[in-house]
Amino acid sequence: xxxxxxxxxxxxxxxxxxxxxxxxxxxxxxxxxxxxxxxxxxxxxxxxxxxxxxxxxxxxxxxxxxxxxxxxxxxxxxxxxxxxxxxxxxxxxxxxxxxxxxxxxxxxxxxxxxxxxxxxxxxxxxxxxxxxxxxxxxxxxxxxxxxxxxxxxxxxxxxxxxxxxxxxxxxxxxxxxxxxxxxxxxxxxxxxxxxxxxxxxxxxxxxxxxxxxxxxxxxxxxxxxxxxxxxxxxxxxxxxxxxxxxxxxxxxxxxxxxxxx
Amino acid sequence: xxxxxxxxxxxxxxxxxxxxxxxxxxxxxxxxxxxxxxxxxxxxxxxxxxxxxxxxxxxxxxxxxxxxxxxxxxxxxxxxxxxxxxxxxxxxxxxxxxxxxxxxxxxxxxxxxxxxxxxxxxxxxxxxxxxxxxxxxxxxxxxxxxxxxxxxxxxxxxxxxxxxxxxxxxxxxxxxxxxxxxxxxxxxxxxxxxxxxxxxxxxxxxxxxxxxxxxxxxxxxxxxxxxxxxxxxxxxxxxxxxxxxxxxxxxxxxxxxxxxx
Numbered sequence: 001x002x003x004x005x006x007x008x009x010x011x012x013x014x015x016x017x018x019x020x021x022x023x024x025x026x027x028x029x030x031x032x033x034x035x036x037x038x039x040x041x042x043x044x045x046x047x048x049x050x051x052x053x054x055x056x057x058x059x060x061x062x063x064x065x066x067x068x069x070x071x072x073x074x075x076x077x078x079x080x081x082x083x084x085x086x087x088x089x090x091x092x093x094x095x096x097x098x099x100x101x102x103x104x105x106x107x108x109x110x111x112x113x114x115x116x117x118x119x120x121x122x123x124x125x126x127x128x129x130x131x132x133x134x135x136x137x138x139x140x141x142x143x144x145x146x147x148x149x150x151x152x153x154x155x156x157x158x159x160x161x162x163x164x165x166x167x168x169x170x171x172x173x174x175x176x177x178x179x180x181x182x183x184x185x186x187x188x189x190x191x192x193x194x195x196x197x198x199x200x201x202x203x204x205x206x207x208x209x210x211x212x213x214x215x216x217x218x219x220x221x222x223x224x225x226x227x228x229x230x231x232x233x234x235x236x237x238x239x240x241x242x243x244x245x246x247x248x249x250x251x252x253x254x255x256x257x258x259x260x261x
Numbered sequence: 262x263x264x265x266x267x268x269x270x271x272x273x274x275x276x277x278x279x280x281x282x283x284x285x286x287x288x289x290x291x292x293x294x295x296x297x298x299x300x301x302x303x304x305x306x307x308x309x310x311x312x313x314x315x316x317x318x319x320x321x322x323x324x325x326x327x328x329x330x331x332x333x334x335x336x337x338x339x340x341x342x343x344x345x346x347x348x349x350x351x352x353x354x355x356x357x358x359x360x361x362x363x364x365x366x367x368x369x370x371x372x373x374x375x376x377x378x379x380x381x382x383x384x385x386x387x388x389x390x391x392x393x394x395x396x397x398x399x400x401x402x403x404x405x406x407x408x409x410x411x412x413x414x415x416x417x418x419x420x421x422x423x424x425x426x427x428x429x430x431x432x433x434x435x436x437x438x439x440x441x442x443x444x445x446x447x448x449x450x451x452x453x454x455x456x457x458x459x460x461x462x463x464x465x466x467x468x469x470x471x472x473x474x475x476x477x478x479x480x481x482x483x484x485x486x487x488x489x490x491x492x493x494x495x496x497x498x499x500x501x502x503x504x505x506x507x508x509x510x511x512x513x514x515x516x517x518x519x520x521x522x
Contacts, residue, residue, distance in 0.1 A: 047335075051311050070340060074308075078339020079331060082408070082416055086362040090414035096364040101347040103357040103401055131399075138395055140364055147343070153351035155343055 003032045004136070004175035005250060008164035011041035012184040013243045014080060023182070023243045024084065028091035030250050033136045033175065035167060036095075037144045038084055039160040044075040064119040064157040073099075073155050076145040084143050095141045100148030101155060103131045106163065108148035108156050122148040122156025124163070127170035165226035165235075172234030179235050181223060182243040187257035188224075190215060201258045204228050227259050264293045265397070265436035266511060269425035272302035273445040274504045275341060284443070284504045285345065289352035291511050294397045294436065296428060297356075298405045299345055300421040305336040325380040325418040334360075334416050337406040345404050356402045361409030362416060364392045367424065369409035369417050383409040383417025385424070388431035426487035426496075433495030440496050442484060443504040448518035449485075451476060462519045465489050488520050 007027065013019055027036065045055050048071050056063040064072065081097040088095035100106030100122070108122030135142050144167065146160035161181065168179040187198035202210065207224055210216045216224060227238040239249055241256025248255045268288065274280055288297065306316050309332050317324040325333065342358040349356035361367030361383070369383030396403050405428065407421035422442065429440040448459035463471065468485055471477045477485060488499040500510055502517025509516045 047312070050313070051308070073343050074335035074339040076339070077343045078335040078337070082334050082338045082360055082362055085360075086410045086416050087414045089362055089365055089410060089412055094365055095362075096359070097362075098357070099343055099346075101343055101350055101356075101358075104350055104355050131401075134399055138392075140392075149347045149350060151350055153348045155347050 001174070001176045003178065004171055005030060005032055005034045005178050005180060006037070006164055006168040006171070007034060007180045007182060007246065008037045008160055009039065009243060010160070010181075010183040011039045013182060014038060014041035015043065019243065020084075021087065023246065024087045025091050026244075026247045028088055028093040029247065032250065035132070035136075035142045035144065035171075036084070037146065037160050037164045037167065038076075038080060039146060040072065040076050041080065043079065044072055047071065047075055058116050058118070062157070063117070064121050066120065069120040069155060069157060072157050073147060077147050077155075081143060081145040088141065088143070093141055094139060095143050096135065097143045097145065099145045099155065100158070100163075103135075104128050104149075104151075105131060105144070106148040106158070106166070107151055108158060109150055110154075110156060120154065120156050122150065122158045124148060124158060124166045127167055129170040129174065132167070132171065133174055159222070161223050161226050165230040168230045168235045169233040172236075177235045179227065179230050179238045180246065180249060181227070181238075181240045182246055183240070184242065186242045186245075187240055187255075188216065188220065192217065199257050200254065201260060203260050204231075207259075224259070228261075231259060231261050262435070262437045264439065265432055266291060266293055266295045266439050266441060267298070267425055267429040267432070268295060268441045268443060268507065269298045269421055270300065270504060271421070271442075271444040272300045274443060275299060275302035276304065280504065281345075282348065284507065285348045286352050287505075287508045289349055289354035290508060293511065296393070296397075296403045296405065296432075297345070298407070298421050298425045298428065299337075299341055300407060301333065301337055302341065304340065305333055308332065308336055319377050319379070323418070324378070325382050327381065330381040330416060330418060333418050334408060338408050338416075342404060342406040349402065349404070354402055355400060356404050357396065358404045358406065360406045360416065361419070361424075364396075365389050365410075365412075366392060366405070367409045367419070367427070368412055369419060370411055371415075371417060381415065381417050383411065383419040385409060385419060385427045388428055390431040390435065393428070393432065394435055420483070422484045422487050426491040429491045429496045430494040433497075438496045440488065440491050440499045441507065441510060442488070442499075442501045443507055444501070445503065447503045447506075448501055448516075449477065449481065453478065460518050461515065462521060464521050465492075468520075485520070489522075492520060492522050
């Protein structure tokens with residue numbers, strides 16, 4: 001099976017113009033099949049403030065009311081997605097932007113209200129892996145914004161980490177999939193105050209211990225859960241690393257934190 | 262050759278929620294290959310006002326400074342494009358949104374400054390008809406936002422009428438192309454105050470006379486110029502009509518204004 005790199009870049013990479021350019025220039029050099037999933041960044045919050053849309057957070061997650069849904073559809077699906085695509089065209093990579101509605105790529109349903117009403121947040125039902133495969137076989141690199149749709153005419157806001165792992169799992173029967181989470185740290189840290197204290201590899205059992213010991217913190221837990229879920233479902237490797245280490249990782253060097261079953 | 266309908270909807274159709282839903286429900290029923298190009302609508306101006314970006318107009322055309330470019334990239338490429346795509350998915354049409362950057366669909370260059378500096382406005386150089394054909398052959402309906410790119414990492418704002426006619430010409434060697442401009446009037450009117458005074462057909466010579474006589478007004482001239490240019494370059498038919506007459510036209514009825522060489 002061919003290699004496929006599913007790469008996610010977080011908001012902090014997107015917010016820094018210079019950093020983003022360098023990342024995309026590196027990304028454009030990868031010869032293997034790639035899919036890029038981007039997060040939102042602070043720009044949505046900034047534009048939202050100007051529009052009088054306040055960010056409502058519950059347990060560190062954005063609540064998506066109707067106005068916020070419009071905001072993220074504009075900013076994630078328009079502003080950020082097209083910026084990334086246009087820059088990749090400049091760097092010689094024929095990219096094409098998608099949300100989950102485009103080509104019916106990712107169907108989701110509005111998250112049911114339990115203790116918290118997250119509003120227009122989508123939990124993924126299906127990924128159209130056939131469509132994604134067709135795109136990849138046309139030598140086009142898909143750039144996915146963190147938006148899904150409910151097949152009833154509504155866009156939904158969906159976490160980019162979750163999209164990355166879900167897409168990785170969906171492609172695992174066609175490709176040898178490597179899921180790479182790129183962010184602004186060197187990997188999962190043993191001590192958050194020591195940016196060099198990268199844990200080189202974590203097995204599922206070690207993850208449980210690190211979680212119990214409080215070494216792995218709140219924000220990292222959903223990312224790790226998504227990652228181990230992906231490994232259990234056929235994804236070959238999951239790496240959490242600094243965005244500037246992307247090319248090293250693709251060329252087989254050991255960087256960041258490697259997760260294993 | 263197979264038929265291909267290149268259909269453009271204007272801002273007034275987009276601005277009216279009920280009208281837009283009905284139009285898209287009709288559009289979804291067309292069995293022939295279709296491409297939809299949408300304009301901007303008032304929503305860009307409204308959101309721009311909230312963001313403190315004033316619309317600057319010269320001779321009825323928007324001047325696109327850097328902030329306005331961000332605005333239209335968000336609104337045209339994100340908000341409107343994804344709304345249309347999500348609704349078409351609801352109506353059973355597998356649509357996929359594109360700007361000119363996506364799949365390198367439409368390359369353009371920044372319009373040179375002569376008497377007026379229009380800013381980040383793109384004049385089209387090439388349409389990637391091979392890519393568009395691949396999309397159509399995958400049974401996916403392309404929905405194009407009025408944005409192009411310059412291959413140097415910049416998005417550019419491009420008139421939707423112009424994109425429609427340029428795409429129509431680019432596809433004319435592969436398909437029997439019908440270019441349909443849908444708006445809120447029954448066609449080209451002989452008397453603007455009489456909405457029923459539709460001119461049923463206009464040849465190029467008649468167009469010159471109508472222009473000289475002042476019957477065809479300012480805003481309509483670029484649309485008509487684009488249309489006759491398309492006919493000269495291989496497009497089979499151009500029809501200017503009310504959005505609600507779309508299905509009649511596709512089924513072969515005579516509606517709106519038909520332009521001919």
